Amino acid sequence: xxxxxxxxxxxxxxxxxxxxxxxxxxxxxxxxxxxxxxxxxxxxxxxxxxxxxxxxxxxxxxxxxxxxxxxxxxxxxxxxxxxxxxxxxxxxxxxxxxxxxxxxxxxxxxxxxxxxxxxxxxxxxxxxxxxxxxxxxxxxxxxxxxxxxxxxxxxx
Amino acid sequence: xxxxxxxxxxxxxxxxxxxxxxxxxxxxxxxxxxxxxxxxxxxxxxxxxxxxxxxxxxxxxxxxxxxxxxxxxxxxxxxxxxxxxxxxxxxxxxxxxxxxxxxxxxxxxxxxxxxxxxxxxxxxxxxxxxxxxxxxxxxxxxxxxxxxxxxxxxxxxxxxxxxxxxxxxxxxxxxxxxxxxxxxxxxxxxxxxxxxxxxxxxxxxxxxxxxxxxxxxxxxxxxxxxxxxxxxxxxxxxxxxxxxxxxxxxxxxxxxxxxxxxxxxxxxxxxxxxxxxxxxxxxxxxxxxxxxxxxxxxxxxxxxxxxxxxxxxxxxxxxxxxxxxxxxxxxxxxxxxxxxxxxxxxxxxxxxxxxxxxxxxxxxxxxxxxxxxxxxxxxxxxxxxxxxxxxxxxxxxxxxxxxxxxxxxxxxxxxxxxxxxxxxxxxxxxxxxxxxxxxxxxxxxxxxxxxxxxxxxxxxxxxxxxxxxxxxxxxxxxxxxxxxxxxxxxxxxxxxxxxxxxxxxxxxxxxxxxxxxxxxxxxxxxxxxxxxxxxxxxxx
Numbered sequence: 001x002x003x004x005x006x007x008x009x010x011x012x013x014x015x016x017x018x019x020x021x022x023x024x025x026x027x028x029x030x031x032x033x034x035x036x037x038x039x040x041x042x043x044x045x046x047x048x049x050x051x052x053x054x055x056x057x058x059x060x061x062x063x064x065x066x067x068x069x070x071x072x073x074x075x076x077x078x079x080x081x082x083x084x085x086x087x088x089x090x091x092x093x094x095x096x097x098x099x100x101x102x103x104x105x106x107x108x109x110x111x112x113x114x115x116x117x118x119x120x121x122x123x124x125x126x127x128x129x130x131x132x133x134x135x136x137x138x139x140x141x142x143x144x145x146x147x148x149x150x151x152x153x154x155x156x
Numbered sequence: 157x158x159x160x161x162x163x164x165x166x167x168x169x170x171x172x173x174x175x176x177x178x179x180x181x182x183x184x185x186x187x188x189x190x191x192x193x194x195x196x197x198x199x200x201x202x203x204x205x206x207x208x209x210x211x212x213x214x215x216x217x218x219x220x221x222x223x224x225x226x227x228x229x230x231x232x233x234x235x236x237x238x239x240x241x242x243x244x245x246x247x248x249x250x251x252x253x254x255x256x257x258x259x260x261x262x263x264x265x266x267x268x269x270x271x272x273x274x275x276x277x278x279x280x281x282x283x284x285x286x287x288x289x290x291x292x293x294x295x296x297x298x299x300x301x302x303x304x305x306x307x308x309x310x311x312x313x314x315x316x317x318x319x320x321x322x323x324x325x326x327x328x329x330x331x332x333x334x335x336x337x338x339x340x341x342x343x344x345x346x347x348x349x350x351x352x353x354x355x356x357x358x359x360x361x362x363x364x365x366x367x368x369x370x371x372x373x374x375x376x377x378x379x380x381x382x383x384x385x386x387x388x389x390x391x392x393x394x395x396x397x398x399x400x401x402x403x404x405x406x407x408x409x410x411x412x413x414x415x416x417x418x419x420x421x422x423x424x425x426x427x428x429x430x431x432x433x434x435x436x437x438x439x440x441x442x443x444x445x446x447x448x449x450x451x452x453x454x455x456x457x458x459x460x461x462x463x464x465x466x467x468x469x470x471x472x473x474x475x476x477x478x479x480x481x482x483x484x485x486x487x488x489x490x491x492x493x494x495x496x497x498x499x500x501x502x503x504x505x506x507x508x509x510x511x512x513x514x515x516x517x518x519x520x521x522x523x524x525x526x527x528x529x530x531x532x533x534x535x536x537x538x539x540x541x542x543x544x545x546x547x548x549x550x551x552x553x554x555x556x557x558x559x560x561x562x563x564x565x566x567x568x569x570x571x572x573x574x575x576x577x578x579x580x581x582x583x584x585x586x587x588x589x590x591x592x593x594x595x596x597x598x599x600x601x602x603x604x605x606x607x608x609x610x611x612x613x614x615x616x617x618x619x620x621x622x623x624x625x626x627x628x629x630x631x632x633x634x635x636x637x638x639x640x641x642x643x644x645x646x647x648x649x650x651x652x653x654x655x656x657x658x659x660x661x662x663x664x665x666x667x668x669x670x671x672x673x674x675x676x677x678x679x680x681x682x683x684x685x686x687x688x689x690x691x692x693x694x695x696x
């Protein structure tokens with residue numbers, strides 16, 4: 001009984017984490033979807049750290065349009081899979097990839113300038129923490145507990 | 157199979173969340189965009205595009221450099237010629253500080269169709285540095301002993317003049333009289349008389365004449381012009397512009413070269429029309445500190461600020477000028493002031509009005525400078541409807557008592573502390589998963605100075621425009637009209653400071669209103685407020 005209570009609490013906690021991360025991604029994606037002027041140019045053009053040359057390649061005028069569309073689509077995919085609770089493992093992989101890129105474009109290393117940050121960070125920032133949370137979601141899928149996967153599991 | 161309510165909640169509970177977030181995101185974006193579009197539509201500002209200059213084709217233009225000091229070297233780099241010494245130095249700088257992009261920017265600069273054929277400098281070391289760096293195996297840069305020799309050589313089509321101020325006009329006039337194109341540094345002239353002679357020479361010459369106010373190429377200034385013309389700011393009654401410097405270089409105490417001596421410097425030629433004094437290294441390298449060769453803050457730095465605003469507003473020569481200040485921060489033998497305030501009055505000037513007709517007219521241009529404090533005071537244009545900060549970037553704030561924006565302010569669609577317009581040609585706005593910024597940015601205008609991701613130097617653009625006018629015809633943005641206005645305004649400021657009284661301009665006669673018993677050029681060339689500051693001839 002104690003164990004099953006504990007399982008339930010863990011499930012609820014991870015569901016909350018999943019849904020809220022999904023919420024965050026979805027909102028960022030939708031904002032960009034409805035704003036045709038949005039571009040990741042500024043974020044990429046001001047990139048720092050070891051992968052700076054890679055990010056600079058992405059601001060090439062022939063590529064930036066694709067980069068913007070892919071970024072927006074990835075944000076929405078993560079948002080939908082996490083909030084609905086389906087294909088969340090695939091969603092988590094996309095989220096981890098995206099967050100790793102965001103983290104590496106502006107890494108909070110003490111020897112780099114910190115641009116437009118709303119807090120103080122030393123190697124670890126909120127992007128990285130959200131990334132770690134996505135690893136947890138990948139390893140503990142909860143779509144069968146709360147989400148569309150619940151029906152699939154029930155059918156089985 | 158039957159679904160219980162519990163099943164539906166657990167299986168479909170995410171759907172309403174998804175719906176709500178989607179709706180909120182869409183609604184917020186559309187709402188914000190509508191507000192922003194409303195403001196931008198009302199402002200109707202056109203952000204500037206980089207200038208399109210026709211190709212400078214054909215045979216390379218044969219250019220001679222007169223004066224290869226600090227500025228001469230910079231101008232040559234804009235033409236595409238950097239000395240070996242500078243390249244070496246910048247390579248080391250970039251190794252120490254990877255953010256130093258001077259060399260990278262230089263190497264990325266487009267090549268201009270120019271052949272550097274000759275150099276003229278009274279200091280052997282300068283002339284030799286140019287020859288050593290710019291000569292190639294098939295083409296040796298020639299040294300001319302003086303500017304006349306260069307102009308009459310038949311080998312030079314255009315000259316770049318970067319000498320002390322007292323040489324600007326004689327050299328420009330000689331070149332123009334021989335139909336040699338001229339790019340001359342500011343201030344265009346050293347005396348009032350010269351300003352008229354140079355204007356005549358430029359008007360009568362077939363050659364293209366340009367004054368080195370490279371600021372005219374700054375993209376933001378073209379947008380600023382549009383902002384003012386559209387009446388965004390309403391009636392501008394006051395302009396505040398400043399020089400804020402607090403270091404030796406800024407106070408013109410440049411390095412004195414170890415090889416400088418009467419054998420390496422043609423002292424007589426340097427002096428030219430200046431009072432004959434014995435050889436003086438201090439005067440040679442730091443000439444900007446004496447009225448005999450330079451013009452201090454009024455000619456050196458006020459001219460930039462005046463011309464920047466004249467470029468945006470086209471306000472012309474001021475009706476009157478009053479200046480005050482003194483030598484308060486660098487009492488080192490100089491006779492030009494190091495703290496200077498200049499008020500220029502434009503009683504007839506108007507940028508349009510949103511209020512009752514006739515209520516608003518006239519403007520003061522207030523220049524304030526010190527060489528003893530480097531706190532950054534921006535250039536501000538103060539209008540009845542809005543305030544604009546003018547620099548490489550532009551920001552416009554609505555005024556809380558604006559007539560034009562009264563309704564939008566009332567409805568809180570505009571707030572006095574939030575800019576209604578920003579223009580930043582080099583903007584790097586971090587925004588991926590971070591929150592949106594509350595400010596309104598110019599539509600798509602954000603990246604235009606990043607032509608293919610490269611920063612572009614305004615002096616390069618200014619010289620390219622001059623070279624293109626030589627080859628393809630067309631106008632330069634700072635020609636004789638603009639140069640004349642700049643020079644007269646600067647001279648009025650210098651005379652006002654020296655005489656301690658208001659100097660007036662007669663618009664109809666196009667002369668500075670005479671003052672009985674005063675010869676303006678004698679005043680300009682005198683050693684400062686001569687009764688207070690003795691002639692400085694100390695030997696270093």
